[in-house]
Amino acid sequence: MELSGAELQALRRKLRFKVCHRIGFACPDVDDIVQESLARFLRAAQAGKMQNVETAGAFLNGIAQNVILEYRRRWNRDGVISDTLPEPVDKRSGHSEVFELHDAIIAGLHQLSTRDREILQAFYFDENSKDEILARMNLTDEAFRVILCRAKERFRRIYNGPLKQRAVASHN
């Protein structure tokens, strides 16, 4: 089974995000874990342990999970108090990639109406259920869906702009 360079880079981006999410964006060992996971993945692929290209994502995810577990075990065994595992969820502070897009993100939000922002705030930030929001804001199911999709489209464009292009360029 052979993966193209582009396929491999796409997997690498996802892998890096997963590792950061699992062990913390500030952890200095993120790149080591990503590299080790990819190396094991490629060795397994060369040894013919992976039959199907469609399952490559799940296969790599499984390998990464093992590497992360080993990393955590090492931390515990060495008796070091981990201050990076896992970092608390702070919705106000993003990691460096997100922080660099601060202006674009804020501009994107300001293009939304105050009401749309309130609805998104309730759904994403306050984590209210859809039914609660529909009742409180006097919205139909369809209107809620439209607001959500419209906002997501805007932010998908922001992600697909500089952030994604830079990630691709940095690996070429």
Place this chain on the structure above:
Amino acid sequence: MSLNLISKDFHSDPVGREHVITSYLNRKLSDRDSDEFESHYFACDECYEEVRATELLIYGLGQIVVERPTANNVAIVRFARRSELTGTSLDTGALVETLRSQNETRVLIDLSNVSHIDSTGLAMLIKCYCHAVKNRGALKLLNPSAQVKRVLNLTKIDSLMPTSDDEVSAIRSFDLE
């Protein structure tokens, strides 16, 4: 939570998918479900892009603490989400920063999203009031909750800063002065 990611519904139900993505980003999914979702987005570019876009959206929503629309030359300052005006809350500083950085002399602070206020919050309101008076302006309060209203009443701050429950009449009252 069972994701059943393999079912077709996951892609055709954007609200359900957003719920899963938000739970994942906020680390509210179990390890098993997180693992299942990660396996899915490793193979699905669309879902991975959705995860990253939602990440940006949540970050942005966390940044907007205070909103400042204007109506009839009155700056209405309101918290974008449930907030506390207390010593330990970052929202208190955000309010003062917003008021100090603006030039409007007629300011209406909407307290409808403020659930709790303590002595630090009161001191901040006084500071905002002094700033407005120094600039020959006026500062009024709108829609305080019952708890906040009681504190404002006990400390007699409501006699210093007029308080109203109706936005339209509060905005009009600036013209009457």
